[in-house]
Amino acid sequence: MSGELLADAPGVLAALAQGASAVLLGLGLLFWFAGSWPLLGRASYLTKLHYLGISDTLGSALMLLGLLLRFQREWPLLVLALLSLVVWNTIFGYVLAACSQPRRRP
Numbered sequence: 092m093s094g095e096l097l098a099d100a101p102g103v104l105a106a107l108a109q110g111a112s113a114v115l116l117g118l119g120l121l122f123w124f125a126g127s128w129p130l131l132g133r134a135s136y137l138t139k140l141h142y143l144g145i146s147d148t149l150g151s152a153l154m155l156l157g158l159l160l161r162f163q164r165e166w167p168l169l170v171l172a173l174l175s176l177v178v179w180n181t182i183f184g185y186v187l188a189a190c191s192q193p194r195r196r197p
Contacts, residue, residue, distance in 0.1 A: 108160045122150030137191055141184070148180040170196030 126146020130139050156174045159166060 119154035
């Protein structure tokens with residue numbers, strides 16, 4: 092009986108990975124849309140960009156993790172994309188915030 096369970100393990104793991112991948116892709120898409128919702132509000136443009144930047148980065152990262160579960164052979168490219176996404180969005184958000192502040196005169 093245990094031999095039968097071990098023989099089915101790769102199929103079960105593949106199905107579990109596909110299910111987890113679908114959940115991660117769905118969550119990423121949900122974060123994308125949830126981050127777009129504050130754009131309709133009356134907050135300042137920096138607050139809107141802050142919410143959009145966080146949700147876009149998190150949604151994209153979840154989608155890349157979901158793709159990583161589906162395409163294990165492409166892990167170097169997907170991990171590089173994930174790292175660049177996190178670093179680029181963080182630096183871009185900082186630069187946007189720094190450039191939007193008025194310059195201090197000595």
